[in-house]
Amino acid sequence: MRPLEISADEFRRLADEVVALSAQFFSTIDARPIFPATSGAETEHLFSDDLPEHGMGAKALAKLAEVAAHARAQNGRFFGYVQGPGEPVAALGDLAASILNQNMTAWRSSPAGITIERTVVRWLAEAVGCRGFFGTLTGGGSAANLMGLTMAREAKTPANERGLYAAPAGAIYASGQVHMAVPKAVAMIGIGRQNLRTVPCDASYRMIPSKLEQAIKEDKKRGVVPIAVVASAGTVNTGAVDPLREVAEVAHAHGSWLHVDGAYGALAAIAVPEKFDGLAMADSVSLDPHKWLYQPLDCGCLLYPDLDLARQAFKYTGDYAKQLSNDPIEGFAFFEESIELSRRCRALKLWLSLRYHGLASFRTAIARDLAHAKRLADLVTGRRELELLASPELSVLCFRYLINKDAQDDERNRFNMALLKRLIARGRVYLSNATMHGKFYLRACMVNHLTEDWHMDEVVSEVLAAAKEIG
Numbered sequence: 001m002r003p004l005e006i007s008a009d010e011f012r013r014l015a016d017e018v019v020a021l022s023a024q025f026f027s028t029i030d031a032r033p034i035f036p037a038t039s040g041a042e043t044e045h046l047f048s049d050d051l052p053e054h055g056m057g058a059k060a061l062a063k064l065a066e067v068a069a070h071a072r073a074q075n076g077r078f079f080g081y082v083q084g085p086g087e088p089v090a091a092l093g094d095l096a097a098s099i100l101n102q103n104m105t106a107w108r109s110s111p112a113g114i115t116i117e118r119t120v121v122r123w124l125a126e127a128v129g130c131r132g133f134f135g136t137l138t139g140g141g142s143a144a145n146l147m148g149l150t151m152a153r154e155a156k157t158p159a160n161e162r163g164l165y166a167a168p169a170g171a172i173y174a175s176g177q178v179h180m181a182v183p184k185a186v187a188m189i190g191i192g193r194q195n196l197r198t199v200p201c202d203a204s205y206r207m208i209p210s211k212l213e214q215a216i217k218e219d220k221k222r223g224v225v226p227i228a229v230v231a232s233a234g235t236v237n238t239g240a241v242d243p244l245r246e247v248a249e250v251a252h253a254h255g256s257w258l259h260v261d262g263a264y265g266a267l268a269a270i271a272v273p274e275k276f277d278g279l280a281m282a283d284s285v286s287l288d289p290h291k292w293l294y295q296p297l298d299c300g301c302l303l304y305p306d307l308d309l310a311r312q313a314f315k316y317t318g319d320y321a322k323q324l325s326n327d328p329i330e331g332f333a334f335f336e337e338s339i340e341l342s343r344r345c346r347a348l349k350l351w352l353s354l355r356y357h358g359l360a361s362f363r364t365a366i367a368r369d370l371a372h373a374k375r376l377a378d379l380v381t382g383r384r385e386l387e388l389l390a391s392p393e394l395s396v397l398c399f400r401y402l403i404n405k406d407a408q409d410d411e412r413n414r415f416n417m418a419l420l421k422r423l424i425a426r427g428r429v430y431l432s433n434a435t436m437h438g439k440f441y442l443r444a445c446m447v448n449h450l451t452e453d454w455h456m457d458e459v460v461s462e463v464l465a466a467a468k469e470i471g
Contacts, residue, residue, distance in 0.1 A: 006322040010058075017061055025068050026088060030450075032073035033427030041071055042304040045424060051231035071431070076450035077458060079430040082236065082264045082288075082396075084448040085298040089356045091343075093349030094296055104137075106333035114332060120354075124287060125303050128262070128269040129250055130280045133303040134310065136338045137346040140300035141263025141288045143182040145230075147302050147314075147339055148184045148284035152228035152257035154313040164190045171219050173197045174230035175207040177237060180465065182230050192226065198240045204390065206313040209232060220254065228257040231263075233276060234265015237434045237443070238371075239394035241265060245278030252281070260285045263300065264447075265394050271366040275393070283309075289350055292369075293362055294449050295297055299346045310337040321470050369395045369446040376444060376456040383460065385467070398441035401467050413440040415470070423466040429459050 003005075006014075049266065072078070074085040102110035103135065104117060115327040117137055125133040125236040138144045154160055157167040169362045172186050186196045189257045197219070216226045231242040235331040244260065251258040260266065260282040267287055287301040301413055306309055315336040337342045354362070373392040380399045382384045391400040400416045407415075417440055420433055444459060 006153045008047055011272065013417055014058060014061065018064065021064055021068065022091075022103075024374075027083070029073050029075045030077075032075065034075065034430040035072055035427060036070045037422050037427070041455045045190075046070065052186075070414070074430075075447075075456050076448060077428060078430045078448060079444040079446060079451075079459070082291045082445050082447055083297075084291075084294050085250065087294040087353050087449070089172060090295050090353035093352035096352075097348040098344040098346075100345065102345045104345055104347075105335050105341055113345040113347065114230065114334065116351045117345070118332075120347040120351050121301065123302070123354065123359075124267075124289070124301055127283070128266055128279060128287065128308065129273055129304075130282075130285060130303055130305075133280075133285070133305050134305040134337070134395070135301055135394045136334055136342075137436045138300040138302055138338075138340075138348075139298045140290065141261065141286045142184065142300075142453045144263065144286035144288075144300045145179070145181045145259070145261055145341070146185040146188060147226060147228075148259040148304070149191075149284060149347065150189050150283055150339070151190065151304065151309055152259060152315040153189050155227055155257055155304070155309050156227040156255070160313070160421055168225050169195070169223065170225040170227040171195045171197050172228045172230065173212055173215055173226065173256070175199050175201050175205075175232060175235075175242065177201060177205050177240060178230055178232060179236050180259060181263075182335055195224075201240075203236045204393070205235060207242040209243060209246040209250050209309055212247060213254075216250070216254045216256065221231035226251075226254050227255040228259055231258065231260050231267075231282075232263035233279065234262050234268065234394050234396075236264060237436060238398060239265060239392055239396035239445075239463055241393055243246050243278075244276060245281065248278050248281035254395060256284045259283065262286055263288040264291055267304075268333055268366055268370070268394055271363045271370065278388040284288050285352055292366060292447050293350065293353070294365065294447070295350055295353065297361040299350060307337070314338055365389070366447045367448065370449070372453065373397055373444075374457055376446075376459060379456060382394070388461070389436060395446040396443065398436065398443045400439065401463065402443045409439055412425060416469075418470050419463065419466050422470050423462055427463060429455075429462040431459070 038238040042078055049369045100111040121135040121348050146426045159167050170191060172191055174182055183193050183196055187193050197215050199207050199215055202208055219226055231244055231247045233241050264285045289295045290297050290299040373395040377388055377392050377397050380388045385402055386399050387402050401410055401419055403415050420442055432443045435440050
């Protein structure tokens, strides 16, 4: 037998073992602690082995149970970050994608895979009200935001051939609530974070269009090109959705590109399209199906209406990859519209998941998440010990424990930080944190199809119990 080859029977035995472990994990996920009772030293001891010179055979799978035991159990009580437990049918799609091991470069590399990805991108665009948009799947919102802003830079201050030194000075505009991926992208495309303008927000943490226009006008007077405006369709701290239509009108009136960072929130347009009026006016939109379509990591997406501008930004083909067909289908290449060349088949899991469940099931799941956030907000408001930062616009909300009415913010910050650590250690509920106006808040984000109404009650009861323990 050749090196690395195993028989079909051996593969079936190994696969059965992994499937059995997976099924056992799914069936016990709610009973597992939300964060494993472990330490850095313990995980190093368990998994930091020497490189094996000789194979262990089937015994290599023996530690998979330990891997599961030392992983977060992202069950219905997991509300940290913007991540859910993953959808099981999609996980099977991921397995199939790994078995087929197709490279999503061009149609000739994977006829089925490329066609499925183009189909899934079309489905996503239609689902969020951007019918007719093109796009590509990415590793996540960070890559999608980077690509969207690269397109903006190349459209407004072309630099691919001669570099930025030959381009006029430019600026990018976003609110103070913008995701950290945007300042990173601004740096990577050579604009520089000093040229990222922070636009003030209103009391609901939404960008103020009049302040945006003022900032653009001031820059234009100095000869600065307003390259792009980044609007948020669901901020990571509060879930705020910028007034997309008004922001788009300001951006386009001044010749700016409009990129919408919808990595967290834009897929909620499936359930509440009225909250995303103006989304289809964007020049590029980032989405993360591994957030609010509950897909296993990783699965992001960039959408855009102008295919030629994508190719202007990304097309550069070596002779070894030159297309040999002029057929619009058989000559298609994702690498002419993307920063990536080698890519796994991210679309297969989403295609399989949507086919199995149907869009209506995802719409219902998203609506449930929105309702859970409102329920938790009501529960928090009903407790005098707790203070809500803002009513949820989507499914994120921040709140804190007040200690007493006379406590100073520094004291409350220390207490709530200790409370969060104690809450996670208790193992029942997982929250994250946010700092707003110098105040430390507990943060809950509901993008979880396993969550039930009673889990919201448990969030409050667990917070109160943890507060008593640290006293």
